[in-house]
Amino acid sequence: EAQVTQNPRYLITVTGKKLTVTCSQNMNHEYMSWYRQDPGLGLRQIYYSMNVEVTDKGDVPEGYKVSRKEKRNFPLILESPSPNQTSLYFCASSGTREYEQYFGPGTRLTVT
């Protein structure tokens, strides 16, 4: 089954404690992206990757890092989380940036 998986689905952490949210897709997609969703603000792109070792900033990259060492994986790293990073995070992938994006189930992160 074609899918995008994210782990963990829920995470409560404290300010400053480094964390990683994993994202994996099994569709051999080149393009992967991370979004955060906040009430009234829709989906805002954090980072995206056009292919292995190719990443670029989206609209809200501050406080986040990503890496793309393998085509199927695109982890999101928060080196020092802060409460304003409390949000719902989605990973997405597509064949190219022109095609439909497949979204993961989401990760709800709370930073206290």
Place this chain on the structure above:
Amino acid sequence: GQQVMQIPQYQHVQEGEDFTTYCNSSTTLSNIQWYKQRPGGHPVFLIQLVKSGEVKKQKRLTFQFGEAKKNSSLHITATQTTDVGTYFCAGKAAGNKLTFGGGTRVLVKP
């Protein structure tokens, strides 16, 4: 930077009625996509429009891309309870970014 606005933010619809949600971009788009997110779920792709003035239909849903490729609309006829959710448009201008609108949250009154 590119901005994509959606109106209305909320839409309360009586079951059986029609409604339209609108998407406006600050820049000319190369294409626009529409997604639906059910409560508690993740966005799911509905359709992509590429050509100026393009109109596409999916059952009770009609999608339109403006002539200037800066706006789009989604019209739903005979609304059903299964239409509940948030509808997002997402536009791509020059470059690699896909910018999402804030979404229209649809609530259906039976």
